[in-house]
Each structure stands twice: as structure tokens, then as C-alpha cells.
Amino acid sequence: MKIYTLKAKQNLPISTEEAWDFLVNPKNLKIITPDYMGFEILSGDERIMYSGQIIQYIVTPIAGIKNKWVTEITHIKDKEYFVDEQRFGPYTLWHHTHFIKEIPNGIEMEDVIHYKIPFGIIGQCIHPLIIRPKLKEIFEYRKKKLIELFGSIDTETTHQIIFT
Incomplete structure (x- = not known):
């Protein structure tokens, strides 16, 4: 059983309060999701x-195939982090923690996602070809x-995406 991890960081020149207010409003998910995915809450x-x-929500990530996705917000620590976990959807496991922390001149947003793909070895084979790039x-x-x-904050670590 292979569990993958995605870590993404981004620095923004905004306050913790402004970042938090944006992130905890579910309606803003549509704003930061590519239009072609047909994201609809x-x-x-x-x-x-x-x-x-x-x-x-409904999302259409690949080849026009619509997926109903149900997530639960399982943990929240005000202005520090929240966790969403898939209850029903395309992954066997989806555990996504959203962190924010104050840094000089703004905030650092960090996402840590643990996920498992269905279909066993077939899923593992399509991961590097389709899922990770998507x-x-x-x-x-x-x-x-x-x-x-x-x-944007102009630093070397302004944005990183790491898969393991």
C-alpha cells in the first residue's frame, strides 16, 4: 500500500488574518481551482x-469525468491550520492539512497532503503519468x-511543490 505525500509552500505579503479569512471561506475554493475542472460546490x-x-462538490479533473467529492473539516486551530479529509471521492485516502504562519513581510502557507490512489498497482503506475502532474x-x-x-514576496522559497 503506497501512500504519497505532496507538500507545497507559498509566501504571500498579507496578514495572518487576511490569509485565514480567505482560506476558511469554502466559496474561495472555486477561485483557486482551474476553470477546466468544473469545480462546483x-x-x-x-x-x-x-x-x-x-x-x-463536483470536480472534473481528467477527461471530462465528473467526480462527486465529499470532504469533512476535521480539525481547526484558529489562524494556524485546518484539516480536510475526503469522505467520498476519487482517492482511497486524502488528508490535507493547510498551515499558515507569520513570516517577515507576510505569511507562509503550507499544504501537506497524504493521499492513496485506488486500483492497486495500476494506480501506482498511472500516478507519475497522470495524477502527480495533474x-x-x-x-x-x-x-x-x-x-x-x-x-508576492520575492524570496527563494516563495513557492515549492515537493512529492514523496
Whole structure:
């Protein structure tokens, strides 16, 4: 059983409060998701995120195949992190922790995602060909959108995506 990890970091020239307010509003997920993915929230975006919240949405990541995805917000520490876990969807496991911390001139956002792909060895074979590149593309898009919205901090570690 192979569990993959994706880590992404991005520095933004905004306050912790501004970052937190943006991240905990489920409606903002659509803003930072590529348009071609047809992201549509079905329910759960009526309030800012809270522990136990269920969010249901449709996403079309590959070849026009629609997927219903249901996540639960399982943990929140105000202005520090929150965790969303897939309850139903395309992955066998999806555990995504969103961290923010204050740094000089802004904040560092860090995402740590642990995920498992279905279909055993077949899933492991398609991971480097389809899934990893697609996830990288999604996080690159998000980076660009966040820079459009908030600007950028010019440092060597402004943005990193690491898969293990």
C-alpha cells in the first residue's frame, strides 16, 4: 500500500488574518481551482469552516469525468491550520492539512497532503503519468491565482511543490 505525500509552500505579503479569512471561506475554493475542472460546490459553503463541516462538490479533473467529492473539516486551530479529509471521492485516502504562519513581510502557507490512489498497482503506475502532474498543475494554478489576488514576496522559497 503506497501512500504519497505532496507538500507545497507559498509566501504571500498579507496578514495572518487576511490569509485565514480567505482560506476558511469554502466559496474561495472555486477561485483557486482551474476553470477546466468544473469545480462546483453542492453544499456546505453556507458558513466559514468549522470542525465537523461537510462540504460536497463536483470536480472534473481528467477527461471530462465528473467526480462527486465529499470532504469533512476535521480539525481547526484558529489562524494556524485546518484539516480536510475526503469522505467520498476519487482517492482511497486524502488528508490535507493547510498551515499558515507569520513570516517577515507576510505569511507562509503550507499544504501537506497524504493521499492513496485506488486500483492497486495500476494506480501506482498511472500516478507519475497522470495524477502527480495533474496535482502539480493544480497547485501551480493556485500559486498564480493567489499572487494575482495578494501579490508576492520575492524570496527563494516563495513557492515549492515537493512529492514523496
